[in-house]
Amino acid sequence: MNEGARVGTAAVRIQGLWKRFGEQVAVAGIDLELPAGRFIGLVGPNGAGKTTTLSMVTGLLRPDQGTVEVVGHDVWRDPVEVKARIGVLPEGLRLFERLSGRELLAYTGRLRGLPGAEVDKRATQLLDVLDLAGAQHKLVVDYSTGMRKKIGLAAALLHNPEVLFLDEPFEGVDPVSAQTIRRVLERYTASGATVVFSSHVMELVESLCDWVAVMAAGRIRAHGPLAEVRGDAPTLQQAFLELVGAHDRDAASDLDWLGGGVR
Numbered sequence: 001m002n003e004g005a006r007v008g009t010a011a012v013r014i015q016g017l018w019k020r021f022g023e024q025v026a027v028a029g030i031d032l033e034l035p036a037g038r039f040i041g042l043v044g045p046n047g048a049g050k051t052t053t054l055s056m057v058t059g060l061l062r063p064d065q066g067t068v069e070v071v072g073h074d075v076w077r078d079p080v081e082v083k084a085r086i087g088v089l090p091e092g093l094r095l096f097e098r099l100s101g102r103e104l105l106a107y108t109g110r111l112r113g114l115p116g117a118e119v120d121k122r123a124t125q126l127l128d129v130l131d132l133a134g135a136q137h138k139l140v141v142d143y144s145t146g147m148r149k150k151i152g153l154a155a156a157l158l159h160n161p162e163v164l165f166l167d168e169p170f171e172g173v174d175p176v177s178a179q180t181i182r183r184v185l186e187r188y189t190a191s192g193a194t195v196v197f198s199s200h201v202m203e204l205v206e207s208l209c210d211w212v213a214v215m216a217a218g219r220i221r222a223h224g225p226l227a228e229v230r231g232d233a234p235t236l237q238q239a240f241l242e243l244v245g246a247h248d249r250d251a252a253s254d255l256d257w258l259g260g261g262v263r
């Protein structure tokens with residue numbers, strides 16, 4: 001059990017977070033506390049600000065305004081403490097392409113300060129569980145999209161972080177690998193750790209997460225335990241469409257030429 005991330009305390013505390021890119025406001029003043037020991041989904045339409053938020057929370061992007069604490073440490077004042085306690089699988093993950101999967105884990109483990117024998121043991125287990133043992137000596141450049149996600153996940157988990165941040169971890173992953181990733185993450189949160197992941201796939205969020213935050217246009221529209229956010233709606237998808245106002249949109253009506261006789 002990770003001592004710093006017990007259920008009841010906050011894994012992440014965000015206050016007054018803002019980010020602009022020129023005229024574009026990507027994140028418009030977020031205040032949010034993510035509870036520890038939960039499987040948390042950050043959901044929102046394209047361009048809602050999920051990636052920008054996760055980048056600021058994990059110390060990859062400096063906010064214009066606001067503060068973020070992860071397990072009690074300020075991300076920008078105390079970056080080394082924070083980075084030792086988190087694992088990150090970012091969107092558009094860049095990996096060392098000319099290393100094999102096994103070498104990538106060995107390198108990551110040593111960077112994290114783990115003893116060589118421990119890195120070897122953990123790498124073997126992770127490669128095995130994630131069904132990458134057969135591809136461990138292949139160069140990462142030759143990995144498929146799903147294999148890249150899995151080796152990235154293994155690298156993010158190797159030092160047993162207290163909080164794991166995943167940006168769209170299931171994108172490009174086949175159902176069998178998705179099930180494997182899911183089992184690994186469920187086991188990980190069952191031990192008291194926290195997972196925060198962003199996704200558009202509502203069914204996935206509904207089946208995996210026990211806590212959700214809904215984002216739209218740079219703001220948090222709803223947050224809390226899954227059942228509370230879903231409310232009386234039959235599915236999270238339905239609740240989500242209402243929260244982001246998408247039910248008013250009838251985009252298809254503007255496409256009267258599509259599929260018609262005139263080409």
Ligand SMILES: Nc1ncnc2c1ncn2[C@@H]1O[C@H](COP(=O)(O)OP(=O)(O)OP(=O)(O)O)[C@@H](O)[C@H]1O
Pocket residue numbers: 021024025026044045046047048049050051052053200
């Ligand atoms: N580096 C950047 N420069 C300019 N604009 C940016 C940059 N990064 C993000 N944005 C803008 O900020 C807004 C939020 O983008 P962000 O990628 O955080 O959304 P998202 O919710 O992760 O979207 P998606 O689900 O499509 O990945 C968008 O309008 C996007 O165009």
